[in-house]
Amino acid sequence: MNAMARHDTGSEERTRVLVVGCGIAGGALAAFLEERAGIEYDVVEVADAFERIGYGVSLWANGVSVLDDLDVLEDVTERGTTPEKIRLRTASGRADSTLELPAIGAGPQLVAVHRADLHDALLVGIPRERIEFGTTVTAVREEPDAVTVELTTGERRTYDLVVGADGIRSAVREHCFEGEQLRHSETAVWSFWTDADGSFPEVMTSVSGPSTEAFLVAIGDRGLVNVGTKRGVEADEKPTTTELRRALSDLGWILPETLERRRGELFADTVREVSMDRWVSDRIALVGDAAHAVHPIAGMGAALALEDARALSRWLASLATVPAAVDQYYLTRREPVRAVQRDAALMERFVLAESRFLRAIRDGLLTATPVLERVLERRLRELAA
Ligand SMILES: Cc1cc2nc3c(=O)[nH]c(=O)nc-3n(C[C@H](O)[C@H](O)[C@H](O)COP(=O)(O)OP(=O)(O)OC[C@H]3O[C@@H](n4cnc5c(N)ncnc54)[C@H](O)[C@@H]3O)c2cc1C
Incomplete structure (x- = not known):
């Protein structure tokens, strides 16, 4: 006792x-x-x-x-899985950086x-x-x-x-x-699993587009895809698959095909804080x-x-x-x-930036790999402390 x-x-x-x-x-x-x-x-x-x-x-x-x-x-x-790198790319592909996660502690x-x-x-x-x-x-x-x-x-x-x-x-x-x-946020989120073979990235990847971001990571033979998009209104209505298709199409790259190869159920919700x-x-x-x-x-x-x-x-x-x-x-x-x-x-x-101005700043930052690595290392040290 x-x-x-x-x-x-x-x-x-x-x-x-x-x-x-x-x-x-x-x-x-x-x-x-x-x-x-x-x-x-x-x-x-x-x-x-x-x-x-x-x-x-x-x-x-x-x-x-x-x-x-x-x-x-x-x-x-x-x-x-324990990723050791993170790839950050923009929908246009203009920015595409891969950051190494620093080794801190055991x-x-x-x-x-x-x-x-x-x-x-x-x-x-x-x-x-x-x-x-x-x-x-x-x-x-x-x-x-x-x-x-x-x-x-x-x-x-x-x-x-x-x-x-x-x-x-x-x-x-x-x-x-x-x-x-x-508070209901303007963001809708979806999450689904897909085949992690073929074009699915080996490195954990975040793809940013206008008002939208997708996050991909392979766990064994399955690929996780989380997608968030701003809808412009604080709505509590369940996000639809049509909205998801539009978001994936805006992001381009391999995103639309990940949904075609979906395994299992689709998780869809609005973000609340x-x-x-x-x-x-x-x-x-x-x-x-x-x-x-x-x-x-x-x-x-x-x-x-x-x-x-x-x-x-x-x-x-x-x-x-x-x-x-x-x-x-x-x-x-x-x-x-x-x-x-x-x-x-x-x-x-920033990640779900809507305005051209903010997107330009974000996309510029995503090309500055050494700066991003330093910021990431500082934050990871804070989190590990
Ligand atoms: C798409 C998506 C992606 C996410 N990605 C990440 C991520 O990458 N990293 C991260 O850290 N977090 C992430 N999160 C957030 C994370 O999942 C949550 O913050 C976390 O699950 C919170 O844990 P919790 O135990 O507080 O709540 P929950 O996990 O929601 O658990 C609440 C529990 O309480 C039960 N419950 C509800 N009401 C009652 C009641 N009245 N009486 C008794 N039981 C009740 C529920 O059934 C449930 O079992 C994500 C969330 C979403 C939606």
């Missing part, structure tokens, strides 16, 4: 945590609580079972270090993996019966010494801490935090997208979710009270999250 479990409750009872949502943040938090902190926890997940959501994610050094701490890095890299700087494989790896050590599927909270009431929740099962339970790890449309956020924090001044109260903490969903152009949402889980579990294990641990969790995560939010806003403007 850790120190907090005794001090906080004033008895020998262990601290009880409810994790709402078992995606990337919730899965990682459960894994940390299971392995490290010795805190009692329950997990409720609204879905009846985990689906293999079709998109792939890339995790930079900050996310990679969390996987290492959870002892699942080897598993994840075996399921995915592990990989980048891992690209199917989201479902990452999720499976995080949950390897969690007995499935610990996850209460098809269940969520219908009410959350915070009191000075405890939080009472009502569940869809009709049960009422009391915890020392409730963690909202329930993604962009977080019910915990809705129940416990006021004000409008969810969450920004909040403070995403904790004394006994309620949000983690991952529930707290701060960032534009996927930054390629950072999953890494932030993993970092949140590690930070919260560490503070819970080391501080004497739940409110103190939650406060420290927020204070230590606030700046790194804001830095990513600022980067994401900048990247959205």
Whole structure:
């Protein structure tokens, strides 16, 4: 039993945590609580079972270090790939640079993996019966010494801490935090898998065109294609395949044929972002997208979710009270999250640039390989720190 479990409750009872949502943040938090902190926890997940959501994610050094701490890095890299170069090209082909990822530390700087494989790896050590599927909270009431929740099962339970790890449309956020924090972006995203043979690039590649970017990476014999395009309006309508075809045609090169050779389902969604001044109260903490969903152009949402889980579990294990641990969790995560939010806003403007002027600047930058390598190295060192 850790120190907090005794001090906080004033008895020998262990601290009880409810994790709402078992995606990337919730899965990682459960894994940390299971392995490290010795805190009692329950997990409720609204879905009846985990689906293999079709998109792939890339995790930079900050996310990679969390996987290492959870002892699942080897598993994840075996399921995915560890690119050592990034190719940046424009739709016109006028700019086409290949950057070497610098070697910093012992592990990989980048891992690209199917989201479902990452999720499976995080949950390897969690007995499935610990996850209460098809269940969520219908009410959350915070009191000075405890939080009472009502569940869809009709049960009422009391915890020392409730963690909202329930993604962009977080019910915990809705129940416990006021004000409008969810914003629909103008961007539509699609993700699909295709054959990685023939013309599919061997090097991980980003292709930028007017208002549009595609990201391609080969993972085994399958090629992942993520596409983002600005639609000009903040719309919540599901993006169509016709819009995707138009975006791929604007990008040209091999993009249109990747869709023709698609394997499996097409993932399509509009981008939503969450920004909040403070995403904790004394006994309620949000983690991952529930707290701060960032534009996927930054390629950072999953890494932030993993970092949140590690930070919260560490503070819970080391501080004497739940409110103190939650406060420290927020204070230590606030700046790194804001830095990513600022980067994401900048990247959205430049990578998905609409105006000719911004596109000219972007395309010019993409030819300056040594400068880009220096910028990339500096950012990777920051992320690895
Ligand atoms: C196309 C695309 C590409 C992306 N690429 C990258 C990338 O390259 N790199 C990167 O780092 N990130 C990327 N992201 C973002 C990343 O996937 C998310 O930031 C990450 O999944 C957030 O994890 P999470 O656990 O907070 O939320 P989620 O993974 O969404 O998990 C939330 C969980 O909560 C459950 N849930 C929802 N509501 C409730 C409820 N009311 N009660 C109980 N459970 C509930 C859900 O079923 C789910 O299991 C991408 C996203 C998209 C859409």
